[in-house]
Amino acid sequence: MKKALKIKIDEYENPIKELIGKSITDVNYYEIDYGEPTWNETEYHSLDYGIELVTSDKLKxxxxxxxxxxxxxxKFCKGNILTEFSIENGAKKYNVNSNQKWTELIGMKISGIESSWSYWSLINEDKRxxxxxxxxxxxxxxxxxxxxALEIRDGRIIGMQDHLTVVFDKKTADKYKIGIKNVV
Structure with a gap:
């Protein structure tokens, strides 16, 4: 089982690893249009839809x-994020290049990528x-x-959500149990 899971993880990470060696020139967030941005929390960024990265070679x-x-x-993909949802359906785009958390990353080459996986089981079932x-x-x-893929509400962690949370430091990641190696 571990070998099959390792293969699945490698298959998931390989497309993301195309980012290694590239530098980010633009970052756009997409969230529900609440009339004003709500993604900028003190410790992290909270997104209803997703994050788009544009690299120095103009790839998205x-x-x-x-x-x-x-x-x-x-979920990770190469291409246009608007193939997943539309602005007409209430998604609002925010360019976040000038956000303090991103200014130290814009223009820097990506040197590594790693995913952390979780599992769930049905009650009285051994299958993970x-x-x-x-x-x-x-x-x-x-x-x-x-x-x-989690949401933080009132300091509580709610996993497996229709939401993304972006964290920029190890202390915050540890606080919210992000990046913990649960499997393999």
Whole structure:
């Protein structure tokens, strides 16, 4: 079982690893249009839809909450994020390049990618259902960021959500149990 899961994880991470060696020039967040941005929390960024990364070679990549492995997981794709949802359906785009948490990462080459997986089981069933919960991206300047399919409400962690949380430091990631190696 571990070998099959390792293969599944490698298959998931390989497309994301295309980001290694690239530098980000633009970052766009997509969330429900509440009339004003609500993504900018003190410790993290909280997104209803997803995050789009534009690299120095003008390629676009995105992370959204998806359903490839389980009800809510972290989905990664290359291309236009608007193939997943539309602005007409209430998504609002925010360019966040000038946000303080991103200014140290814009222009830095990505040096590493790693995913953390979780699992769930039905009551009275031994079968585990595995899914990507978090993706950690490391930059050449030693900074890291995590993208997680969880939501933080009133300081409480709610996993496997139709939501993404973006964290920019290890202390905050540890506080909210993001990036923990649960499997393999």
């Amino acid at each position: 990549f995105y992370f959204i909450w998806g359903t490839e492995y389980t009800q809510y997981d972290v 259902n595995y899914s990507p919960q978090d993706v950690r991206i490391e930059f050449e300047n030693g900074k890291e960021m995590w993208i997680s």
